[in-house]
Amino acid sequence: MSNDLPKTYDFKSTEERLYNWWWQNGWFKPEVHPDAEPFVISIPPPNVTGELHVGHAMFVAMEDLMIRHARMKGLAALWVPGSDHAGIATQLQVEKMLAAEGTNRRAIGREEFLRRTWAWKEKYGGIITQQLRRLGASCDWDRERFTLDEGLSAAVREAFVRLYRMGLIYRGEYLINWAPGLQTAVSDLEVEYSEEEGTLYYFKYPIAGRDGEYIPVATVRPETILGDTAVAVHPDDPRYRHLIGETCLVPILKRPIPVIHDTYVDMNFGTGALKITPGHDPADFEIGQRHGLPIVNVMNPDATMNENAGPYAGLDRFECRKKLWADMGAAGLTLKTEPYHLTVPRSQRGGEIVEPLVSTQWFVRMKPLADLGLEAVRSGRIRIIPERFTRVYYNWLENIRDWCISRQLWWGHRIPAWYGPDGSMFVAHTAEEAHAQARKKYGKEVELRQDDDVLDTWFSSALWPFSTLGWQEPTPDLQRYYPTSVMETGYDILFFWVARMIMDGLLLTNNVPFHTVYLHGLIRDQYGRKMSKTAGNVIDPLEVMDKYGTDALRFTLLTSATPGNDINLSVDRVAANRNFANKIWNAARFVLMNLGRPGSEVQSVTNETSISNLKSLDLPDRWILSRLNSVIASVNRLFDAYQYGEAGRQVYEFLWGEFADWYVEISKIAFGGANEEAKQRARAILVHVLDQALRMLHPFIPFVTEEIWQHLPHAPNEAPALIVARWPEADTRWVDAQAEADMALIMDLVRSIRNARAEYNVEPGRQIAATIAADGQQPLVESQARVIATLARIDPARLHIEERLAEPPPQSVALVVGGVSVYLPLAGLVDVAKERERLSQEVEATTQRIARSEKLLASDFARKAPAHVVQAERDKLRELQDRRAKLQEQLAALS
């Protein structure tokens, strides 16, 4: 063999080498095209302590595809990488480590804890970004950022101070979601509701001074009875109307509370009376506000009962529930219990039950921000793909509620607020600035205490597209690369992240952070189940890459789905795409084998042969060039429409099903012959088509395409690497409908003959005779006699092509293909009865189709359908009639 490529593509020896080579040559940097229009993506920053999962593989594949495509189109492609400090997740990791050492964060103190966490981050923080490289991510690593970097921290403080001064951040005591295990507040978005079986407890609310009279009330959380500050009924409820204004006594505690009326109460639901616990229920909190009810908090931060719970103080809330209910039973206050399915709020992190309770926290006033976010999408300044998510986006923003941003954690951006001795608050960028403010107020230096809380991790993530480029300094990067181009991420963080980036971007930079949002789906297992460790169905992308290569995984992820739809990832599919990589590899080997060694005469001639200079192209040449350019045009259309999966599938089909299966096979005729010009023509076309296909595939499967491309000859002025080579544009002069139609006929002929051979069990190696009545297609069929003979294993000496036959050959298998009759004299093999049966069936099938076509043409179709559609139908009918006539002729000749 005249080249050194191994028989099978070995991705293991390729991927890391190419990746480093690309990076070392600076091709991941936008400066490759210093004066071009920028194309920028900010990476969705993975958790710094995280490890690669298929979700990462998905966004890396998709974003790298976009970036590589843009780069090849000549844009200044910049993909900004980085990672997220992930407050809770990281803190939990470190706390786990401390627990293993027999200590905890409170014991070692805040400062030491942060030191330990940074050490942890330094040690494990590089793993994830290393794994992103493994996927081929062509990020500019010189611009890598971390959300707790000094620059990004400054951006966070700036954002906080600005929002505060605009009145968009406030601090106050409100009902929030409290995670008792984590000991922190969490935002509404971080609470998930799960349907669970529980109990509904019915009990009596005794009326003070009316012996024996009571209002029946039901609850799913009896322990909150201890925090009740009212009983509410509907003002029109005849059962209870007369009790409005009376006083009830809280069971056991005997604390007097009023009976109030509120139209919120549904008369038809439950008992029609509602206990109001403003301290522990969101709806009750609002009712309490409306009626000026006091708030009684009965729980400690660890979800044990506090002193307001009287005799139950110190008990866990669930123990309290049990004991209180028992005591109420003893006091004759219980009515009944019944099974009930309820929605239990659970923490997204860890799954513990979240308790609504009143606490002093920091909030962002969302309404004004939401209006900005809505306008940007409504006006079209930002486009969301797929479009249906715009409605989801609108719906969320239109009903948005304030965002609780303070977290009682240590790992994160500490809230830039300081308190003076009298509790006065100073919000400032730095401690110095806060002290300056304090001096002004107090007229002297005082001691200030910084707020203990840190910000929700998503607060810093919301700044990511601009904070990573240097905001709020007017850095060259910010000037040149902001706003960014596409925000590509999973639809599951549309609210958490995408919407907040849009809002903060608009407010703080006075610009959209990106013009397009592309949302991909979630990766599920091959049966559509969510991947989880407990289900044991997790697909580890690293294992998959070890086994099948990065390209195979990427191609699978990129071609398995349409935007916004979940992907059921199956390893079988990855294996199939590994085969595809190998197929390309071998097609390339074939091409190279016929080119000779680098530097050889043949290769240098091919180097300099431009397709447009080729003379006397044969049908297969014109066909493959036409197909190539049709595919290029289609792929470009699909890329413009963000239909990447379909684009990838089309190139796959083209390369394997047309180029390899047909053109390569046909080219062997030339290489087996003595016509040097034909050989050279084939070489030039093979190289050209392969080259163009590799370019289109590179964003999908960068490694195998680059590796092959490096072995192909190129024009002297060509780019040094595929990663920076030019993206193909269709040359419509090559698109040749006649060539495609003619070739389709030849291919059909070949397929039909192969089919007949298989039906009759003709030995694959045996060359047979054939007589063809071309009926108007004689020049075409004649010109491709060699192709037909070779691909269908016809003996060229016994291939007869006539315009028409005086008499069909006897003892033959007869076929009709697109108006052309083919006779295969398989003497001794032909079973006349079987043939008659087969032909009769074909006549019958054709007759049915004729009938359908005639009926269609006799209907309104002929009048109302577009002319070209009607014409196509007429042509089809004529063809069918011709086909039937020929089949009948063949049938008649069989006797």
Place this chain on the structure above:
RNA sequence: GGGCGCGUAGCUCAGUUGGUUAGAGCGCACGGUUCACAUCCGUGAGGUCAUAGGUUCGAGUCCUAUCGCGCCCACCA
């Protein structure tokens, strides 16, 4: 309670301005050592496009309803 997605071959999925006989991969059956590739080649079987209506000359594709699966949002005890 509102909203969204999905339901196409045994399995997993494509099918985006409605227009020939609805496609792919895997699996299955039969046959293949011709020097690119057995991670391959050739041939084949397999589908009332969930169901019922409707719009249209024409519907997998548009509309309505129903069933099944999944997801998101929502303060009914």
